[in-house]
Amino acid sequence: MKTKSNLYRKESYYGYLFVLAPVLGFLLFTMYPLLYSLYGSFTDWDGLGRMDFIGLANFKEIFADEQFHKAGFNTIFMMIGIPIEIILALLLALGLNRKMFGTTAFRVVYYIPVISSLAAISILWQWAYNGDYGLVNQFLALFGIDGPNWLTNKYTVKPALIIMMVWKNIGYSMLLYLAALQSVPKDYYEAASLDGANAFQTFKHITFPMVKPVTFFIIVTKIIGGAQVFTEINIMTSTGGPEYSSASVVFYVWQKAFGNLQMGYASAMAMLLGLFIFVITLVQFKMNERSSRDLE
Amino acid sequence: MVKKKGLLSVFVLMMSLVVVLSACGGKDNEGAQGNKTESQEISFMFRGAPEEQKAYEATVKKFEADNPGVKVKIITTTGDQYATKLKAAITGKSVPDVFYFDPGDLRAYVNGGVLKDITEYVKDVNFDNIWQYGVDIYRYDGDNVGQGSIYGLLKDVGPFALGFNKNMFEAAGIPLPDKDKPYTWDEFIKVNQQLTKDNDGDGKIDQYGTGFNINWALQSFVWSNGGDWLDETNTKVTIDDPKFAEALQYFADMQNVYKITPSIEDAATLDTYQRWMKGELAFFPVGPWDLATYETLPFDYDLIPYPAGSTGKSATFVGSLGIGVSNSSKSPELAAKLVTYLTASPEGQQQLVDAKVQIPNLIDMAETWAANTETKPANKKEFLDIVQDYGKPMPNTLTYNGEWYQLFFTDIQPVLDGKTTAADYVKSQQPKMQALLDKAIEQEAKSKK
Numbered sequence: 213m214k215t216k217s218n219l220y221r222k223e224s225y226y227g228y229l230f231v232l233a234p235v236l237g238f239l240l241f242t243m244y245p246l247l248y249s250l251y252g253s254f255t256d257w258d259g260l261g262r263m264d265f266i267g268l269a270n271f272k273e274i275f276a277d278e279q280f281h282k283a284g285f286n287t288i289f290m291m292i293g294i295p296i297e298i299i300l301a302l303l304l305a306l307g308l309n310r311k312m313f314g315t316t317a318f319r320v321v322y323y324i325p326v327i328s329s330l331a332a333i334s335i336l337w338q339w340a341y342n343g344d345y346g347l348v349n350q351f352l353a354l355f356g357i358d359g360p361n362w363l364t365n366k367y368t369v370k371p372a373l374i375i376m377m378v379w380k381n382i383g384y385s386m387l388l389y390l391a392a393l394q395s396v397p398k399d400y401y402e403a404a405s406l407d408g409a410n411a412f413q414t415f416k417h418i419t420f421p422m423v424k425p426v427t428f429f430i431i432v433t434k435i436i437g438g439a440q441v442f443t444e445i446n447i448m449t450s451t452g453g454p455e456y457s458s459a460s461v462v463f464y465v466w467q468k469a470f471g472n473l474q475m476g477y478a479s480a481m482a483m484l485l486g487l488f489i490f491v492i493t494l495v496q497f498k499m500n501e502r503s504s505r506d507l508e
Numbered sequence: 509m510v511k512k513k514g515l516l517s518v519f520v521l522m523m524s525l526v527v528v529l530s531a532c533g534g535k536d537n538e539g540a541q542g543n544k545t546e547s548q549e550i551s552f553m554f555r556g557a558p559e560e561q562k563a564y565e566a567t568v569k570k571f572e573a574d575n576p577g578v579k580v581k582i583i584t585t586t587g588d589q590y591a592t593k594l595k596a597a598i599t600g601k602s603v604p605d606v607f608y609f610d611p612g613d614l615r616a617y618v619n620g621g622v623l624k625d626i627t628e629y630v631k632d633v634n635f636d637n638i639w640q641y642g643v644d645i646y647r648y649d650g651d652n653v654g655q656g657s658i659y660g661l662l663k664d665v666g667p668f669a670l671g672f673n674k675n676m677f678e679a680a681g682i683p684l685p686d687k688d689k690p691y692t693w694d695e696f697i698k699v700n701q702q703l704t705k706d707n708d709g710d711g712k713i714d715q716y717g718t719g720f721n722i723n724w725a726l727q728s729f730v731w732s733n734g735g736d737w738l739d740e741t742n743t744k745v746t747i748d749d750p751k752f753a754e755a756l757q758y759f760a761d762m763q764n765v766y767k768i769t770p771s772i773e774d775a776a777t778l779d780t781y782q783r784w785m786k787g788e789l790a791f792f793p794v795g796p797w798d799l800a801t802y803e804t805l806p807f808d809y810d811l812i813p814y815p816a817g818s819t820g821k822s823a824t825f826v827g828s829l830g831i832g833v834s835n836s837s838k839s840p841e842l843a844a845k846l847v848t849y850l851t852a853s854p855e856g857q858q859q860l861v862d863a864k865v866q867i868p869n870l871i872d873m874a875e876t877w878a879a880n881t882e883t884k885p886a887n888k889k890e891f892l893d894i895v896q897d898y899g900k901p902m903p904n905t906l907t908y909n910g911e912w913y914q915l916f917f918t919d920i921q922p923v924l925d926g927k928t929t930a931a932d933y934v935k936s937q938q939p940k941m942q943a944l945l946d947k948a949i950e951q952e953a954k955s956k957k
Contacts, residue, residue, distance in 0.1 A: 256951075256954065258616065258620065258951060258955060259595060259598065259599050260598060260599075260616055260617065260619075260620025260621070260622055260955070261619065261620040261621060261955055262957075264954070342779070343779065344779050344782075345779075345782075366921065446588075450588065451914075451917070451918065452918065454921045455918060455919055455921055455922075456918050456919075466592070469595070470591055470592045470595045470596075471591065471909075471910075471911075471914075472909045472910070472911045473616050473908070473909050473951065474909075474951075475599070
């Protein structure tokens with residue numbers, strides 16, 4: 213008994229030592245700022261000097277804040293890109309999963325935007341969307357269409373950003389789907405073809421259920437990422453777009469905190485955003501659990 | 509039991525590591541303090557376009573050479589990242605010794621204990637030879653900007669003048685504008701209409717009169733018409749004044765009624781800037797920071813005063829950027845020395861002026877520079893007139909924060925598109941802006957406590 217516990221203790225000691233670095237990193241760089249920001253959200257802190265406790269006043273103000281509503285709406289609206297991206301990525305993966313000449317090259321081509329710097333891509337697309345000289349409008353002109361100045365028009369700025377984000381991220385989802393498709397056992401398809409299933413039936417009853425965990429993973433991570441969209445908006449529409457039509461919540465948080473000396477208010481918004489993401493993710497997990505149970 | 513002990517030891521270990529880590533972090537500072545003499549190493553954070561960064565780096569090198577043993581650690585960022593990085597540094601209490609700051613942030617930084625009062629360190633500077641405007645906006649006595657202690661010196665002043673394409677006037681046979689007598693608004697429209705035309709007869713307009721960006725040019729029209737964003741006490745938003753609305757309407761009408769600018773869809777800043785550079789615009793604003801770029805323009809240009817509204821006087825803004833010293837600097841004297849070297853010493857200024865990134869801060873040097881009509885633009889004196897006589901600071905720099913001012917431009921598009929009249933817009937926008945301004949005033953009062 214005693215020797216066993218000694219051994220156990222020694223082993224666990226080294227075990228703890230190994231996890232120390234990440235745990236310490238988490239405490240210092242995640243937990244501490246999080247708690248600091250949580251406290252900040254209850255103060256009227258300007259980011260420079262004293263923090264005076266003002267209770268829930270910041271949160272009350274947020275609910276009446278027109279700009280926040282706009283930014284919240286924009287953020288959710290731009291998530292339209294998520295289902296588009298998932299469908300396109302799955303179709304692409306299905307296509308590139310065949311034994312065809314040049315599929316490897318195509319996989320690389322679609323993945324390149326994913327590994328490129330978001331800032332660089334944003335600048336490139338900013339040029340592409342330029343109303344006068346932009347690639348997009350030059351392309352449209354080939355078909356006799358007079359394209360708008362995408363980023364300075366409040367009706368086109370959000371679609372423009374969505375298109376760019378889908379383009380940027382599609383390779384990532386595609387790669388995940390490719391991996392999932394390749395792990396589907398071949399005998400399922402053989403059985404299905406023996407039973408005389410057509411392509412659509414095969415997809416519906418075999419492929420789609422088999423890649424469901426990947427779909428779930430993509431949806432969850434995309435929504436978390438989508439709620440925090442910032443860089444492309446900051447670069448492509450540096451003032452939040454015409455009539456604030458492309459500002460996201462994080463953009464507004466950043467403006468308040470670093471532009472207008474309202475760190476406390478910004479912290480409160482960040483807390484709400486964090487809560488929103490947490491709840492949405494929780495709901496998704498619950499839903500996934502239930503539907504997996506139904507499948508069984 | 510065993511498990512508990514394990515957790516405890518982990519906790520102890522972590523705490524000790526935190527202590528060790530923070531001790532490491534503090535080492536540099538202790539060394540500096542231990543020394544009787546000041547530390548010979550200071551940090552300098554600034555921003556700018558690539559040519560500007562190069563010019564400043566070279567000037568700092570010269571400073572190091574002139575002060576043996578001194579080492580300046582340079583931290584640079586691009587313009588749009590600067591504010592975020594600086595504010596993060598302030599929040600994290602690791603402010604660089606010397607750094608750029610916006611005059612609009614002066615009060616917040618002084619009240620928040622970020623900026624150091626450098627009055628005693630800059631006693632030797634000959635302020636008679638420096639633009640008074642650029643010195644006064646960095647003075648603050650706790651209540652008013654413009655008097656009291658000095659919290660920074662001007663990196664530069666940025667008079668925003670109006671340029672015109674000389675060749676275009678000559679080609680059209682129109683007399684050149686007078687550099688001393690501004691156009692009236694009506695004259696300005698007329699001349700622009702004459703210059704907006706289709707040169708090759710393909711039905712598409714090849715050259716326009718002008719193309720202003722509302723963020724940087726509306727001020728001139730509003731001020732020269734007797735309007736303003738704020739009243740004299742800087743506590744009331746006055747955009748609902750008819751004079752203001754008239755100027756805004758005039759600005760929008762250049763586009764919608766008189767058609768002297770590229771269409772709204774084409775008028776993003778980059779485009780009008782590019783059009784001017786290609787020689788497709790007759791009038792375009794010119795800042796001193798553009799001079800190096802404009803050297804290669806394929807046409808001759810010069811400076812004139814902006815057209816004058818009902819006051820009969822031309823108006824425009826003067827920007828500025830301050831260089832200050834951190835309140836927590838371990839070697840404030842050396843830091844202030846770098847500030848004066850960059851902003852007020854003939855050696856430092858000469859280097860920066862030669863790099864063509866700014867107009868001289870020193871008046872005698874600036875006058876020599878402006879008197880040289882060989883280099884473009886010939887009428888450089890207009891820049892100096894703006895700084896000395898009629899330029900004004902941007903309204904957002906007069907208040908604790910500029911949120912109220914931002915809101916004005918956020919919702920302006922329908923006015924520019926001609927879908928809302930200026931009069932309706934200013935009426936609906938004034939209360940919203942006033943509410944934000946009130947909040948800023950409240951914030952300022954709190955920060956003083």
